Amino acid sequence: MTVHHVLRAVENLRGVAVRTPMISSAAVNERLGRAVWVKAENQQLTGSFKMRGAYSALAALNPGKRSRGVIGASSGNHALALAWAAHLFDVPAIVVVPEDVPDVKRETIDGLGARVVTYDRRTGRRDALVHQYAYRHDVTIVPSADDTWVIAGAGTVAWEMIQEVPDLAAILVPVGGGGLAAGTALAATGQTELKVFGVEPVAADDTHRSLQAGQRVSIPQPVTIADGLGHVEPAAIPFDINSRLLAGVVTVPEEAIAEAMAYLWRHYRLAAEPSGAVALAGLFHAFDRLPDGPVGVVLSGGNVDWNSYRHLLDTAMPRLETHAPAVLH
Amino acid sequence: MTVHHVLRAVENLRGVAVRTPMISSAAVNERLGRAVWVKAENQQLTGSFKMRGAYSALAALNPGKRSRGVIGASSGNHALALAWAAHLFDVPAIVVVPEDVPDVKRETIDGLGARVVTYDRRTGRRDALVHQYAYRHDVTIVPSADDTWVIAGAGTVAWEMIQEVPDLAAILVPVGGGGLAAGTALAATGQTELKVFGVEPVAADDTHRSLQAGQRVSIPQPVTIADGLGHVEPAAIPFDINSRLLAGVVTVPEEAIAEAMAYLWRHYRLAAEPSGAVALAGLFHAFDRLPDGPVGVVLSGGNVDWNSYRHLLDTAMPRLETHAPAVLH
Numbered sequence: 051m052t053v054h055h056v057l058r059a060v061e062n063l064r065g066v067a068v069r070t071p072m073i074s075s076a077a078v079n080e081r082l083g084r085a086v087w088v089k090a091e092n093q094q095l096t097g098s099f100k101m102r103g104a105y106s107a108l109a110a111l112n113p114g115k116r117s118r119g120v121i122g123a124s125s126g127n128h129a130l131a132l133a134w135a136a137h138l139f140d141v142p143a144i145v146v147v148p149e150d151v152p153d154v155k156r157e158t159i160d161g162l163g164a165r166v167v168t169y170d171r172r173t174g175r176r177d178a179l180v181h182q183y184a185y186r187h188d189v190t191i192v193p194s195a196d197d198t199w200v201i202a203g204a205g206t207v208a209w210e211m212i213q214e215v216p217d218l219a220a221i222l223v224p225v226g227g228g229g230l231a232a233g234t235a236l237a238a239t240g241q242t243e244l245k246v247f248g249v250e251p252v253a254a255d256d257t258h259r260s261l262q263a264g265q266r267v268s269i270p271q272p273v274t275i276a277d278g279l280g281h282v283e284p285a286a287i288p289f290d291i292n293s294r295l296l297a298g299v300v301t302v303p304e305e306a307i308a309e310a311m312a313y314l315w316r317h318y319r320l321a322a323e324p325s326g327a328v329a330l331a332g333l334f335h336a337f338d339r340l341p342d343g344p345v346g347v348v349l350s351g352g353n354v355d356w357n358s359y360r361h362l363l364d365t366a367m368p369r370l371e372t373h374a375p376a377v378l379h
Numbered sequence: 380m381t382v383h384h385v386l387r388a389v390e391n392l393r394g395v396a397v398r399t400p401m402i403s404s405a406a407v408n409e410r411l412g413r414a415v416w417v418k419a420e421n422q423q424l425t426g427s428f429k430m431r432g433a434y435s436a437l438a439a440l441n442p443g444k445r446s447r448g449v450i451g452a453s454s455g456n457h458a459l460a461l462a463w464a465a466h467l468f469d470v471p472a473i474v475v476v477p478e479d480v481p482d483v484k485r486e487t488i489d490g491l492g493a494r495v496v497t498y499d500r501r502t503g504r505r506d507a508l509v510h511q512y513a514y515r516h517d518v519t520i521v522p523s524a525d526d527t528w529v530i531a532g533a534g535t536v537a538w539e540m541i542q543e544v545p546d547l548a549a550i551l552v553p554v555g556g557g558g559l560a561a562g563t564a565l566a567a568t569g570q571t572e573l574k575v576f577g578v579e580p581v582a583a584d585d586t587h588r589s590l591q592a593g594q595r596v597s598i599p600q601p602v603t604i605a606d607g608l609g610h611v612e613p614a615a616i617p618f619d620i621n622s623r624l625l626a627g628v629v630t631v632p633e634e635a636i637a638e639a640m641a642y643l644w645r646h647y648r649l650a651a652e653p654s655g656a657v658a659l660a661g662l663f664h665a666f667d668r669l670p671d672g673p674v675g676v677v678l679s680g681g682n683v684d685w686n687s688y689r690h691l692l693d694t695a696m697p698r699l700e701t702h703a704p705a706v707l708h
Contacts, residue, residue: 068403068405071400071402071419073400073422074397075422076397076424077487090400090648092648093402093404093647093648095405097648154645312685315650315685316483316685318422319419319421319422319426319649319650319651319681320648320649320650321644321648321649321650322648352648356641356644356645356692356693356696360689360692360693363685363689364689367685
């Protein structure tokens with residue numbers, strides 16, 4: 051895979067994906083002494099960046115194969131994106147999601163006419179289920195990360211960021227399967243001054259551990275509020291790319307993720323789901339290790355139920371209050 | 380006043396104001412059968428559109444007069460904007476705010492070095508206080524709405540909206556003193572197909588009543604969650620413009636304002652303060668009376684404390700759930 055796959059995905063997504071805004075806060079920039087740009091993929095179609103990959107993958111399938119339908123598994127956002135892309139191409143979709151998928155994701159998938167199959171997170175039978183259904187219904191598997199076009203589609207986020215702020219010194223992205231990080235790293239090809247950092251919950255540090263080990267390693271099923279990042283091991287193609295191109299992976303505790311959600315609400319007036327706030331948590335966590343210059347932070351999604359959101363911010367907001375007050379806002 | 384004042388303000392604000400994004404939701408547009416564009420002034424410097432007017436007014440003062448300082452009164456956002464603009468021009472500022480101003484506004488004003496004078500909302504002694512301090516300290520009064528350059532600055536919001544979506548059929552804006560509505564109506568000059576609607580809380584319908592009476596009338600001190608719109612009568616210059624140029628004023632109940640805040644969180648992933656959500660409440664309320672075509676909605680600000688926000692959304696969110704589910708998100 052190269053940056054050319056990303057450029058092809060950019061073409062395919064033209065007029066389809068929303069060119070989401072880069073949001074900056076003068077107050078935050080002044081306090082931190084550097085420009086921070088938040089890429090608001092919570093305002094993307096289907097509420098997360100995942101539509102970029104799902105649509106790119108469906109666009110790349112040959113029409114005969116595509117018309118028989120697609121299947122994918124995910125904690126929610128890829129499933130939602132796949133259901134949406136299938137709806138757009140008018141082909142059947144089956145999505146395999148955990149039983150405890152947030153209501154907001156479940157309802158929207160239902161509304162798009164996709165067939166929903168649930169599994170128990172603890173058994174880890176997800177991939178077997180996908181293959182079983184794919185075989186039985188003769189449909190194509192669209193992985194959430196381990197696919198060239200899914201990675202290329204995810205890379206279009208960073209491509210837009212670089213177009214808008216060409217002198218970015220770093221981009222931070224959340225890491226689940228690793229597709230977004232890999233796409234970002236590919237999009238940054240040739241930007242010699244730009245470093246790409248992945249950010250993972252400490253509780254789901256499979257990519258961090260795998261990079262240290264020099265090979266993909268598995269961890270026990272993670273328990274994290276960042277439901278989109280609870281992977282047990284990195285996906286193969288992304289890991290190959292990430293091990294060559296990432297500047298590093300930052301790991302952040304659960305409290306820092308909730309604080310980043312509160313910070314995004316307070317200073318950017320943006321609602322993020324936990325997985326979507328992880329990159330900002332990484333910014334604060336690794337602040338002293340980042341190169342000088344403007345930093346891009348990918349807010350990857352905003353699909354969260356109000357009750358969970360309210361609960362997390364209730365807990366985290368008082369901790370923010372102890373920080374220095376904003377000069378502006 | 381004419382559209383040329385707005386164009387002058389556009390020039391003055393270039394490189395100063397954030398060109399805030401217009402946010403759209405495919406899900407909402409599909410459900411409503413029309414394109415809705417939310418102008419996200421909650422992401423403006425100081426957290427509301429008010430900086431546009433305050434900065435424009437200070438830029439228009441002669442430097443000698445400006446250097447002696449400025450004073451202004453408001454429920455919070457204009458005070459915040461004035462404190463910020465004065466900080467930028469390095470001149471003293473006094474701001475007169477109600478005792479119950481939200482903490483988030485109060486703290487930021489303090490942080491900017493402005494002198495804060497508080498008054499009791501119920502006594503209505505605000506204007507007397509402003510004149511007393513202005514006289515005693517020899518500083519210039521910058522009204523929150525009743526000023527040519529404040530109105531012109533406010534009009535730059537709509538000017539950007541029209542630049543971005545030239546075929547807008549309607550723009551809805553919240554009405555407090557009426558400056559934003561007046562600026563919007565002026566910015567729309569020559570757009571023969573574009574109608575501008577003001578939106579007020581039923582509980583603070585001074586402009587609505589004044590338009591019906593054909594002259595400015597006073598109402599008792601309003602009690603509304605939209606703390607920025609609780610005016611007892613329209614400001615003079617804006618009322619003159621609004622009575623000539625507005626297509627109408629829509630009034631909305633308190634519950635609808637909280638529902639609009641919840642809707643903005645859920646479908647646009649944006650945090651609005653109550654006053655900032657009033658225009659969207661007006662969209663739903665007057666939906667059948669709007670001309671066909673794309674509609675612009677000004678989300679005028681996002682300065683709200685988490686506790687108030689959480690409380691309002693806790694109450695309103697279950698009412699949203701009874702609406703038809705989104706096709707997309």
